[in-house]
Amino acid sequence: MTKSLSTVSEKSGLPPGALIHVGDVLETVTRISVIDYSTEHFEEQTIQSIDEILKYKDSNTVTWVIIEGLTNVDVVERIGTMFDIHQLVLEDIMNTHQRPKFEEYDDYLYIVLKCLSTENDQFAVTYEQISLLVLKNFVFVFKEKKDDLFHPIQKRIRSKRDRLRKFGTDYLTYTILDIIVDQNFIVIDSLDDAINSVEDTLLASEPTKDTLNTIQRLKREVANIRKHVSPVRELIAGMLCSESELIDEKIHIYLKDVSDHAIRIIESIESYRDILIGLLDIYISIVGNKMNEIMKVLTIFASIFIPLTFLAGIYGMNFEYMPELKWKWAYPALWSVFITISVVLLIYFKRKKWL
Amino acid sequence: MTKSLSTVSEKSGLPPGALIHVGDVLETVTRISVIDYSTEHFEEQTIQSIDEILKYKDSNTVTWVIIEGLTNVDVVERIGTMFDIHQLVLEDIMNTHQRPKFEEYDDYLYIVLKCLSTENDQFAVTYEQISLLVLKNFVFVFKEKKDDLFHPIQKRIRSKRDRLRKFGTDYLTYTILDIIVDQNFIVIDSLDDAINSVEDTLLASEPTKDTLNTIQRLKREVANIRKHVSPVRELIAGMLCSESELIDEKIHIYLKDVSDHAIRIIESIESYRDILIGLLDIYISIVGNKMNEIMKVLTIFASIFIPLTFLAGIYGMNFEYMPELKWKWAYPALWSVFITISVVLLIYFKRKKWL
Amino acid sequence: MTKSLSTVSEKSGLPPGALIHVGDVLETVTRISVIDYSTEHFEEQTIQSIDEILKYKDSNTVTWVIIEGLTNVDVVERIGTMFDIHQLVLEDIMNTHQRPKFEEYDDYLYIVLKCLSTENDQFAVTYEQISLLVLKNFVFVFKEKKDDLFHPIQKRIRSKRDRLRKFGTDYLTYTILDIIVDQNFIVIDSLDDAINSVEDTLLASEPTKDTLNTIQRLKREVANIRKHVSPVRELIAGMLCSESELIDEKIHIYLKDVSDHAIRIIESIESYRDILIGLLDIYISIVGNKMNEIMKVLTIFASIFIPLTFLAGIYGMNFEYMPELKWKWAYPALWSVFITISVVLLIYFKRKKWL
Amino acid sequence: MTKSLSTVSEKSGLPPGALIHVGDVLETVTRISVIDYSTEHFEEQTIQSIDEILKYKDSNTVTWVIIEGLTNVDVVERIGTMFDIHQLVLEDIMNTHQRPKFEEYDDYLYIVLKCLSTENDQFAVTYEQISLLVLKNFVFVFKEKKDDLFHPIQKRIRSKRDRLRKFGTDYLTYTILDIIVDQNFIVIDSLDDAINSVEDTLLASEPTKDTLNTIQRLKREVANIRKHVSPVRELIAGMLCSESELIDEKIHIYLKDVSDHAIRIIESIESYRDILIGLLDIYISIVGNKMNEIMKVLTIFASIFIPLTFLAGIYGMNFEYMPELKWKWAYPALWSVFITISVVLLIYFKRKKWL
Amino acid sequence: MTKSLSTVSEKSGLPPGALIHVGDVLETVTRISVIDYSTEHFEEQTIQSIDEILKYKDSNTVTWVIIEGLTNVDVVERIGTMFDIHQLVLEDIMNTHQRPKFEEYDDYLYIVLKCLSTENDQFAVTYEQISLLVLKNFVFVFKEKKDDLFHPIQKRIRSKRDRLRKFGTDYLTYTILDIIVDQNFIVIDSLDDAINSVEDTLLASEPTKDTLNTIQRLKREVANIRKHVSPVRELIAGMLCSESELIDEKIHIYLKDVSDHAIRIIESIESYRDILIGLLDIYISIVGNKMNEIMKVLTIFASIFIPLTFLAGIYGMNFEYMPELKWKWAYPALWSVFITISVVLLIYFKRKKWL
């Protein structure tokens, strides 16, 4: 049975642990890849039925199962039965609105986090939820999308000399986390470009409503990234504190390295957030600046020509007794008055630095 | 005796534990429903007098009593006497201004929190206070309103195979908390819609005082939601730390699941709060933008026509000696001056990107 | 000797523990009331000399002494000598600029906090400092003002059946704290009214400098309330942690109830603070809105009539060769030009939604 | 050797503990005062050479040495040698850019903090660094300036009955800290005056660039005060936690009193900071308000006279066929049109509350 | 092999510990300096191959190796092999995007932080990453640039009497950290100058878009400095908590001194951040102020001359029956009306303080 709900609120009222996919459907068909390896041994295949992994259950090799596409409830349910996974964990795997977290059970670990990616043109981040079930000899990875995210790891496993082949499921888990966290650097680079571009538009040319729109959109993106990335710090801290036998102490130094990266990413996000908040104040400043420029033009034109027009208006009056009208030099004299007033006002505005 | 006070400040000075309903009256008649169940047994009824539950007191079944409507002080007082509940707990049940909290007593647990709901059209959140008294074999739920919030749970209990039938009062408590916390997702969805709609109005069309009004209203709503929802995190943390025998350790994983949901809701609320604060700055920016547009129109009209009017004024003067007035081509020549000035200024404004 | 200093900075340099009243003088005459009670016994009187309480010193009854008015140094000094109170505590009682706090000594507890009240018309909070000295059989309360704050408690003590009569000084202390903390709800209600009224003025009618003045005044009031109320949380936490024999464990649940109230008040204050900060941005938005409205009126008038005036100016020129002047239909034709221009511009402004 | 560097950055690269005065030179000549006292004994003098204190080294009296003026490196170095003070402590004494702190060594304590003062006219805070070296029988105080800050203490010591005479160096240390911390209340009072005066200017009369200047200056002053005062809280907390024998437990209650004062000062500073940030928004609001007022005047004048001028312009045209020109009542009729238009517009503006 | 990647995101997907230089290339050729010293012994040289340090491996002297320029992967890899350094540490040394941190391994310590410097003219901070590997008898320093940063230390080591010669690698480590942290004071001084200069421009003369540009640039610089400097506090706290035998307890007091300096720098950065945020509000205020000034000029000119022009327009009308036109004193009378109106309006504007 494969049904999907698009928002988490639709599920309200269902019994806890009722298995149903919640979230947008990114893949309709589920692909299951299996890699089985030990120091000496290597095997790689795509399987049709999840039951095909049963044969790896009793060997001492590391079996890495990648499930791409989450709409097939049966697969998840079958894994749950096979390895005695708690119903709530299965539910979390199927519900793609999880906050990143680490949970420790007697026989397995559950890790869930988000893999971020951006499209090239506009800065729009997409989030893929990735769940890891780590057992003694198995690592299950549940992804929403089919892609080549783990190809570098797969390539390394194929090489017999790679460190991956010498360690267990904990080191594989680290390698997976590392590659997911490192994706964020690409997103951060792309965010940096987007913000710089807004900043340039703002400070160099004329800011429009579009700029405003972009700032607001980036602010929301940053808020979202922050929400999905900052719990990763505490996720790894949880793994480091864990006393589960599934994480060897040798792995700690590797996890700390991932943690370092996560902290750097979170700090960058925080400072981008500050910068974006500041950009709105700059926008307001620039709008005010432009207003001043506009008003200066108006004021200069009006202040010079309004008095002159008044003067011209006076000598356009039709009074019978207006002696000036008959003076021979009145007209050129008035022109010199016009010019004098204009020059005086222009100097005045120049002094005020309005010109 | 059933009297109600509408604000908490009216109660100031009364002895502690003086039982009186404080808060708005949402139901005038109290309804009492009882569900009694065990693995094998199931019984469901609406009772008139609270004394009818006495018969369940000595059986090992789980008895769930739902009291809807809080104006009937007698019911609460009688339960207090029957099960030896502390006077201050009874007072808290009757006073609907409680902050969500968890309290542990020797023989029972007290939990109080808010159930949020929104009306469809405008985003206006209403808060219903729900109190839980959890005993070894009893769960009392005190609600302000009669509604079908718990129908999904009741339906599950009726099914003999449901997990609820196998667990005790602690699992029932979890199920109730879960359904209340999950209501918040609906509110959050609705808040998201409301904010998106404001944002669209703001960035697409002309923002009015109404938009401002809505932003301010949403800000206050978000402040209120935050006040009522964020203590839930610490409420559940308290339950997880509790060493009471009334909460079995098996239930912890379920409570953690509720906690996850609560944290996600709180984080969403926080980011909506940030967005709403930012919207005011955007409003100010857009108002400034519009001002610039208005001023450009004025400046262009005024700057072009004021000098021309002055020129026309000059040749409207009545001086006797104005040689131009007699020139044959003066009038068309002046027109070409008019046109030249206009064109020059239009090009100037075009260059400034005001057109 | 009774001298008072009005600001704390005047005291700088005096030896520590130099007893002198610091603060505004709210009462010039000191009133001392004594209530002595036990389960069976009750006695109530106003005394002239503090030495009259000596007779209660060796009985097992609870003696509650209320000192209203703090300018009489002798009373405080005498109590200090009688019960061996530390000089710094006496100093704190006399100096009404204390931050709320709880201090534990070998034989007594010292509690100091503020009782808030508001005048009806304008929201202006006044602060009265109340100090409590709690001993085994004595509770001393030092207040700045004579009022009926404690009348409800006094009334309860008179009733032989009231719980107060069965407990000791710790329960009386709780009752006093409860009544003081509950006063804050009245202040909060009144603050809520004041803020709503500002908000209404802001969003409905024309905001003036007065509105600004009120917002700023409310912000300072809220800052002050916060300063005086938020330490109460930590005060009660201190009492709950205390291992003094003067606070029985049975009283803890009552103190937690006061703490609940204090937390709710502090959270309300915090959210009012946020709202007030936001109101300034709304004020700025509304001022900007009004400016736009004013400028639209100006721009519409100017943009329509300035071109028309120019046209009229042209035909007011006195050139000899202006063929139009002689055309028969020139004048009505020009009128239709006037009307056409006006209509076109009006439609243009209508389209821009300026009308 | 006495050389001084004015900024700390000039010292970069020098070996740690290289003794040189860093900071502004407030006194060029160093004064050394010595007070030696016990319950029975009292002696007071100004000495020329620091070696004169050697004679007090073996007596059980308390010896208080006040060094005013820090340019004389030899004095500090000699004390360092005499009492085996760590080179880094001596360096800190000589460098007047220290953050307030408390350091505990085997045989002595080192305390450094700032003494604040303000000039009367303008609110400009000056900071004097005061270092204390507390030994078993010695207290060294290093000040930058010669003044009468400690006169009240000196006066008290002279009196044989004063508590100071009965206690050791720890109580003297408390007394010194108390007097330094209490200086802050004077600064706070003066800051309050300065802020109130800005607020009044802002809300009552016309705010100018000067007001802005003052707000910004006050903000920086508050930021500086905060930087120099807030570590005092943690300084005293450090003293209270210390297990050094140099601080008797009897002194704790006195130190808590200083701590209370420090906390009150820090809280005041925080709320002044909030108020100052808010003042800028008020400034912006008021500037907007004034703009509206100005624009109303312009709009009213322009909107009334521009249409009228147009009408007058029409009848100033020189068309041959303009029938109105010949009508007898045309001129008075036009006047009534002028008046009607003006009145209608004035009513319109009145209704809009622009008048 | 020497290849470099310019951004960290390009490395995503590489196996952990893959040695490659990530960051901008500041030096293409690597210089290796070695200083070997003990109380009695001193030796200083520049070596070509890192293998030349092998001879110091078994002596008890302190060997300080400074590697300037990070593009030569072989050097780092060779050191890693010689001293058995973890692959992830080597990776961090080569990747110049590290967050400052302290890591403790069994046989060595790893410290990485940033050295800040500014160019003179414009405030533009450059960051050089410096890594320290501290072993029992070796200190390796990896720098991006060749410069004379450590010359003062080198000079001190040459002197036989200097404290450095008596201590081990921990004291040398302290000396290096001290000199790096002290560089920040120079940057802070330079930042202070830059901010003061902006503030002066803002408050004294006319603020332009350039000022805005500078404010924004400084804000980003401060955000960056903060990101790179604030972890230093926790770095040193980590060293103080460390129980490694590589840090003698005698060194703690020196590290605390560095910590003091770091805290002072961080606090300065925080307050500069606040000031910069405030400057934008001041900018907006000043732009508003200028607008008011401009509008006053316009309003005064327009309000005076527009009514006068209207009056002149009236008497420019060509009605046959306009009695005033024939009055003898009409023209001078009108002039006195003109003057009266102007004077009245000027007084009005004077009263409003617009003049």
Ligand SMILES: [Mg+2]
């Ligand atoms: Mg659920």
Ligand SMILES: [Mg+2]
């Ligand atoms: Mg989340």
Ligand SMILES: [Mg+2]
């Ligand atoms: Mg990584």
Ligand SMILES: [Mg+2]
């Ligand atoms: Mg979104």
Ligand SMILES: [Mg+2]
């Ligand atoms: Mg946001």
Ligand SMILES: [Mg+2]
């Ligand atoms: Mg690393």
Ligand SMILES: [Mg+2]
């Ligand atoms: Mg702002």
Ligand SMILES: [Mg+2]
């Ligand atoms: Mg009460």
Ligand SMILES: [Mg+2]
């Ligand atoms: Mg609440």
Ligand SMILES: [Mg+2]
């Ligand atoms: Mg749930």
Ligand SMILES: [Mg+2]
């Ligand atoms: Mg509300």
Ligand SMILES: [Mg+2]
């Ligand atoms: Mg879940």
Ligand SMILES: [Mg+2]
């Ligand atoms: Mg704002």
Ligand SMILES: [Mg+2]
């Ligand atoms: Mg004092």
Ligand SMILES: [Mg+2]
């Ligand atoms: Mg005190």
Ligand SMILES: [Mg+2]
């Ligand atoms: Mg306070």
